[in-house]
Amino acid sequence: MVKSEEDLRRGANPLSLRPVEILDVRRETPDVNTYTLRLVDGSRFRFRPGQFNMVSVIGIGESALSMSSDPEGTEALAEGVFQHTIRVVGNVTRALARLRAGDRFWIRGPYGNGWPLEQASGDLLIIAGGIGLAPLRPAIYRRLAGNPGRLEILYGARTPGDMPFRDEFPVWQEGGARLLLTADKADEGAEWPYRVGLVTALLDEVEVSPARGQVFICGPEGMMKSVVGALSKRGWPPEEIFVSLERRMECGQKTCGRCQIADVYVCQDGPVFSYAAVRDLLGVDL
Amino acid sequence: MVLQGQAGENAVVGRDAFDEILARLQERGYAVYGTVNEKGTGIFRPLGGAGELSLRCTGGTLPPKYLWYPPSETMFTYDRQSGALRSEIEPVKQAVFGIRPCDVHALLALDEVFLGGDYPDPYYRARREDLPLVVFNCVESGDTCFCSSMGTGPGLDHDYDLLITELDRPGRFLLEVGSGLGGELVRDLRAEVARDEDYQVKHRRLEDAAANARTTLETEDLPRLMSEGHGHPYWREISDKCFGCANCTSVCPTCYCADIFDETDFSLTETRRKRRWSWCFLMEFGAVHGGNFRERRIDRLRQFMQHKLNFSVGQYGRFHCVGCGRCIVWCPANIDIAQTGRTIRGDA
C-alpha cells in the first residue's frame, strides 16, 4: 500500500475500507464490465498504473482487482474518478455485476508496485491476453500522454467479442501506438481483418527491438510463460521483460501468506516483476 | 537483599517469588497464562495461582501464539441496514508466565510479519503492545527440541521482562530483570544475592541442555541447500506418508497465514468481517479461479518446510522455524522437519 505522510501519522488501519460510488457501469463484453467510480468522501483516489485494490462487497467477500483507468487522465484530475474493469469469475465479481450506477461498494488500496514506467524510457512493447489488458490500460494512457518512444501493443483474446476497450483502439492508434490484434478464433461470419491464433504468433511482426526497450506482459500465466519464452529466444534480456502475476490474496499486506511464491509476496513485492526476478519461480513448480 | 526493581538487576529467588510476581501481574489487570500439566502434556491456560505452573517444558499442543494472534477474530462489523462500519480494536492485557525462549523468538518473527511493514496490523498490535513476558530458560532439551541448532534457545538474553533459570538445587532460581515493568513486578522482593557461582551454574545448565539436544539441524548455508534440494527424492518419500492434515502448521508458533471472510447472521442485519488461521496444507489455500497452485500433497508439504527453512530467510532474514519441535511431536505420520533438513542437505 502506498504510504502517505498523513496515513502514517494517523496510524491508519490498513485493513479498513472506504466506500466508493458507482458513477457508470459499461458493458465491455458479455462477462466484463468497466465501473467508473469515485470515493464517497469526494477525495481523489491516487494510484500508479498496474496497482490493484482489495474490492469488497460486504457479506460476499473481498477480491484483488486492478485499476484500469488513466490515474492522471483529465477526468481523474478534474473529478477524482477512476475505473475497474472486471470479469465475472467468482462470488465477488458476480455480486459486482449485479450493481448499477448509484450503488456503492468498498475498497482498500492501492496495493502493489505497478508497472515500471519511469524505467521504461525507450520503446515499449505491451503484450496482453484477455482481461490482462485492463491493468495495462493505465500504462498505455500514461505512455500516450507523453513519452516520445515507440509504443507497440500486441493483444489477443478468445474471440473479438471478448476484447474490452475496442472503441478506444482507434484512439490509441491515432495517439501513435501500433496495435496488433489476434483472436483465438474469429466469430463465424463476423468481420475480423486481423489475425486468428495465439498472441505469440504476433511476435514476428514486432518492430520494437530488444536493444532499446522494455516489454510489459499481462495475461493468463500459461500465455505469459510462452510469450516470455518466445521473447527470450528473440534476444530480449530477462531484466527488460516485466510480467504481472496473479495469485490468491486475502490481505494485500504480506500477512495472509496466500500469494507467496518462494520468498516473494505477489501483493507487495509485485504484482509486477521483472522476468529476471521470477524466472526460477515460474519455471520451478512451487 | 531486597530487590530495587530495576532493569539489569538479578537475584536468586525461591518458588514463592512466583506467587508474588503472578499476583502483581494480576493486580495490574493482566490475564496471565502459563503451562499447566493437563492431558499428559503442557497446555497454556489462564493461571489462578503459580502453583499450577509446570516447570518442565513438554512443548504442549498449541503454542501461546493464540494470545497475540487468535485463531479467529472479528476485524470489523458492518450494519447492513445503516451501511455503517464499526471497527473496535481494544487493547488486550495479557501476560505469559513461563514462556520459553523458542516461543519468544517465534513471537519476534511474528512481530516482523505484522508490525514490520509501513502499515502495522492494528489487531495484532492491540494484543502485542502490552504483553509482559516472564521467560523460563530451558535447562533440559526435550526429545524433539532443536532450538540450539536454530539459535533460538535453550537460553534467552533479550526481549524478556523477567528471566528465570532453574539452578541445580530444586527450588532455587536465578531471576534477571529485563525491563522497567519486570522491575515493578519484583520491587521490594526479598531475595538472595546472585553470586558468580550461580551464573556459572546457569551457563553450565544451558550449555548442557544444548549439548544434550537429541534433535539437531545444521543451518549453515541451509536456504541455498534447500533450494537446490527442491527436487530431492526425499520429498516424495515423506509426502507418500503425509496425511495433509495440517497438524504441523496448526501447532507452529510462527505460522501466520490467514483467510479473510464475511459472516452474516440469519436476519441479514449484520456482517462480521473475520480473519482466521489458514494453512498452506489446506487444499483451498492455493485455489484460484480455474485451478490450484498446490494441488499435489507434495507441493503443499514442500511449501511448509521450504518456507520455514528457506523462504523465510529471504523474506525476513531469519528462519521461521524456531526448533520448538511441536510439528514433529504432533505429526501422525512421523514426519520430521529436522530430519528433512538433514536429509536434503546430505547430513543424514
Add this chain to the structure above:
Amino acid sequence: MTDRAEKPRLAVFKFTSCSGCQLPFLNMETEILDLAESIEVAYFAMAGASQPGPYDLAFVEGGISCQEDARRIRKVREESRILVAIGNCAVYGGPQALRNFLPLEELKRAVYPQPELIHCFPTCQGIADYVSVDGFLNGCPVDHGHLQDYIVSVMLGKAPEVSTRSVCLECKMKENVCLIVAEGVACMGVLTGSGCGALCPSFDRGCYGCFGPSADPNLKSFANLCRELGLTEEEIHRKFRYIVNNAEAFREEAERHVPQPVES
C-alpha cells in the same frame, strides 16, 4: 446492498434415513427466530410445514433406496431451484448402504419374517445418482454451522464455500491431545472432513469418519499406520466399511483390505 427481495421458500425433505439431519434445523434455538423472519419454511414435515412447491432452496436428507424414493427425488428436483444433499445418507447413501456390498435376498431373509413384502433396490445411493445436485453438506448428522452458512450464502446471492479442513484441525483448536500420537488409536480424523467439532476425539474415541473423506485423503498411508498399530486387514476393511461406507475413496480402500476367509 440490503435489497431484501421476497423471502426465499425453504424445504426440507426426508428419504431413507434416521431423521437425524433434520434435527440440526430444530436445534438452531437462538437462530431459529431470525431464520423464520428471513425465509419461509414451506415444506418441513417434522416441523409441520407441508406447502406445495416450487421451492427456492431444498435440503434433502436420506438416501435413495427404493422405487418410491427415486420417483419422489425426481419430483423434488423439478420443484427446487437449489437442491442440497445433507448428511451421509443423501450424500453417499448412509450406513444402510452397507447392504450394497451383500446379496439383497439373503439380507431380506435374515432380517424380515416376510421378506417377500420388502420391495427395495439392491443398493441405497446418494441422491446425486438420481438427480443433479447443487451442493453437498456432509456429516452424520450434518453440522448446523454448515447449514447456516449455506442458507445465508444463498440469501446473499453467493456461492457457498465449504472448507477443506480436516478433523485434526478441530482437535488442535480444542487443544485435544492427538489420539494417534499419544494413544496409538487408528483415528480417522486425518482422512476426514471437518464439521463435527472433533466430537469423538474430544471424548478419547478415534474419529469414525462420519463427515466422509477430506479433500485429499492419504488412504494408503492410513492403512500403513493401521498395520503399524497392529490392526488386521479385516479390521482395516471394517474401518472403511462403516458409517460412511459408500464414499468412493472409502469404498475402494475397503476393497483393498479384503477379509481373508477363515479356514475351518
